[in-house]
Amino acid sequence: MFIDRQVPQAKLLETVNQSAVSIFMFLALWLSRHTTLLRRAVYSLGEEIxxxxxxxxxxKLFKSLQRTRQQVFKNDCRALEAARLKINEQFKNNKDETSSERIAELIKIGSDVEVILRTSVLQGVHVDSNKLLLIPRKELLLDNITLSDTPKQKS
Structure with missing residues (x-):
């Protein structure tokens, strides 16, 4: 900035103050616009994440259901195929879902189904007209626990 010695100091100070205010206003405007852009970018990035x-x-849920299906229905081709088709059908029916709440709900339902399959389903084989041989998986076998009608006394 060119300083003329003949300009009074008060006038020079006023010019500098006006320049500073202009620069400050420019920076404030620039920051507000870029802050809005930055907020939009962060929001968009958050949605992407x-x-x-x-x-x-x-x-992960799809793979977990497929693995559980293979373990639960081992050596039963019809049940394996039926379960595979059902899992694939359910995932295909909901593949276009965009609502995060609905997706979370579907994931919860799928996780519950996986737990029920893993913990509650037994294989059975007809050995006679009136007999069924149950084939439990190792995960379902529990140690014998003695039950008592009277609670143990705390020592």
């Missing part, structure tokens, strides 16, 4: 996380959770 949420989408990727839900996609990862859905894929």
């Amino acid at each position: 949420a989408h990727l996380l839900s996609s990862t959770r859905v894929l």
Whole structure:
């Protein structure tokens, strides 16, 4: 900035103050616009991350259900195929879901189904007209626990 010695100091100070105010206003405007852009970018990135996380959770659930199906219905081709078709059908029916709340609800339902399959389903084989041989998996076998009608006394 060119300083003329003949300009009074008060006038020079006023010019500098006006320049500073102009620069400050420019910076404030620039920051507000870029802050809005930055907020939009962060929000968009958050949505993308949420989408990727839900996609990862859905894929993990799908693989978990397929593994459980293979363990639960081992050596039963018809049950294996029926379960595979049902799992695939349910995932295909909901593949276009975009609501994060609905996706979370579906993931919860799928996880519950996986737990029920893993903990509650037994294989059975007809050995006679009136007999069924149950084939429990190792995970379902529990140690014998003695039950008592009277509670143990705390010592």
